[in-house]
Amino acid sequence: MPSGDLMPELRSIRGEMCLVREERGGQDMYSDELEKVASFLVHDSLLLQPGERVLVDSSGDEPLTPMLVRKIYDAGAFPIVKTMTTATIKEMIRGSSRESLLLWSRQELSRLKSMDAYINMTADRNMYEMEDVPPDRLVLYYKLLYQPILAAAAAKPKWLLLHYPTDALAQLAQMSLDQLQAMFVRSCDYAGRHLQTRYLPVSRLLERTSRVRIVSPGTELTFSIEGQASRLCDGSHNFPGGEIFTAPLLDSVNGAITFNVPFHAYGRCFRDIRLEFCEGRVVDVTCSDTRAFLALMGKDDGASRVGEFGIGLNPAITSPIGTPAYDEKMAGSIHLALGNSYSEAGNGNVSTVHMDLVLSQLTQHGGGALYFDETLVRHNGIFTLPELQHLNEELEEGDAS
Structure with missing residues (x-):
């Protein structure tokens, strides 16, 4: 798309x-x-x-x-x-x-x-x-x-x-x-520290998950988060808040993913970024400016590995803005960050770059599915598990006209 x-x-x-x-x-x-x-x-x-x-x-x-x-x-x-x-x-x-x-x-x-x-x-x-x-x-x-x-x-x-x-x-x-x-x-x-309670079911779900699978147009990607810690962005360090993130085990990322949200960095805009992974490392890249994007990835060894996996939860944001500060918080989205990993929920990857690449799975953006250990957790941006239904109500309220 x-x-x-x-x-x-x-x-x-x-x-x-x-x-x-x-x-x-x-x-x-x-x-x-x-x-x-x-x-x-x-x-x-x-x-x-x-x-x-x-x-x-x-x-x-x-x-x-x-x-x-x-x-x-x-x-x-x-x-x-x-x-x-x-x-x-x-x-x-x-x-x-x-x-x-x-x-x-x-x-x-x-x-x-x-x-x-x-x-x-x-x-x-x-x-x-x-x-x-x-x-x-x-x-x-x-x-x-x-x-x-x-x-x-x-x-x-x-x-x-x-x-x-x-x-x-x-x-x-x-x-x-x-x-x-x-x-x-x-x-x-x-945002606010009170959200720790509201999003606690998501955190607990991540902590007991071993394998993540992401399916969307142009995307079939799997990786392991077994034993990894997670962290909720509640606005205490990053505003707007509204994401929960962890990090894949370094060598576990396999498959391909196409990011449908443009990525802006270093004064450039990269669109339709498609990455193919084999045992945790990017082995193929295509996008609107492949040469420039490869130059960013070539800065060090860690730039071709994933340092973060995040889930957007903020229902006030349902459309791409053009900067990861907003887009990675967008309800119905997921994101992977190429490069440096955060110590509070990291995998040890070290890099001079941290590039948050966003995939919206909302219906209006092409849809998609998110699986934890082969259980469907979210479909077309809507959570499917009973313990997460209250997050869908917030999304509907947040996107109301």
């Missing part, structure tokens, strides 16, 4: 959440809702305490940053804000060398070291802004600076990554900005 068919039609989102611009001016309504998001991030996601130092690292001038500053002060904590626009980052990378990137990295890591918490906010104005940056320098930037910073942040008990809804992201999703903002705000309904 052509990946273009996946781009969502313009539609209204749940009446009480639609952020239409009327009476109060639209933006005022959104500001009120955004204040609630800022409060959630400070008090529920990060659980900030008086005296803690928080680095807010933003790539754009958007209204959430000043709201976060206020909420951080309200919590008795101390905000430090660093804003560097994508255009500035681009020029820093374009003229960089290994030495300049290492200097930049040391400076950033030194500042982060003195912090108790970290918030990284991406606010894209052009999703293709890095298209004309030399690929070798872009990869070196990710290797020497971006990934070490995220690794250092993830070593702290309090850290958070989020992708702010901008015009560029809305255009990529073929949505109005109001729709994307409504989705972002509504994701708070499906």
Whole structure:
């Protein structure tokens, strides 16, 4: 099925959440809702305490940053804000060398070291802004600076990554900005530590599963997760939240999978990615730009192996947006990440890349089936087991117009 068919039609989102611009001016309504998001991030996601130092690292001038500053002060904590626009980052990378990137990295890591918490906010104005940056320098930037910073942040008990809804992201999703903002705000309904109880049946099911089988158009893939731990993304480290993930045993992945959601990375868009695996390693690749994708996979040995298997559970997200920050949480989807594995639910794979590739199994995207130990667990994005029926109700409510 052509990946273009996946781009969502313009539609209204749940009446009480639609952020239409009327009476109060639209933006005022959104500001009120955004204040609630800022409060959630400070008090529920990060659980900030008086005296803690928080680095807010933003790539754009958007209204959430000043709201976060206020909420951080309200919590008795101390905000430090660093804003560097994508255009500035681009020029820093374009003229960089290994030495300049290492200097930049040391400076950033030194500042982060003195912090108790970290918030990284991406606010894209052009999703293709890095298209004309030399690929070798872009990869070196990710290797020497971006990934070490995220690794250092993830070593702290309090850290958070989020992708702010901008015009560029809305255009990529073929949505109005109001729709994307409504989705972002509504994701708070499906985040929070209380969700551990709601999604506990999924976690328990994963932990007693040995073999996973994924079937969709162009897809017949199997692997083992026997004995592997799982982790729920509840918005405490990644917002929007709403996925549960584990990792296949390294040599157990066999078969082929076709990802029907476009993957954006390094300033490029890859569509219709098809991977064929043999004993855990990618042995064949085709996509809209196979040569560029192979270049990403060729960075190290771990880039051709799977470091993560995840299931999307967020019913506020039912259409691809164009960034894994949203798409991997999409209800009715699964994803595999080529590259580095997360230690809390990992398989030991080590890589300088982590590429989340998403397959939607919702009916409108071609459908599909997910089996655990040959038991059908989800069909066309709908859970089939009695103990998971409450998740289907949320999906129907979340996708209502």
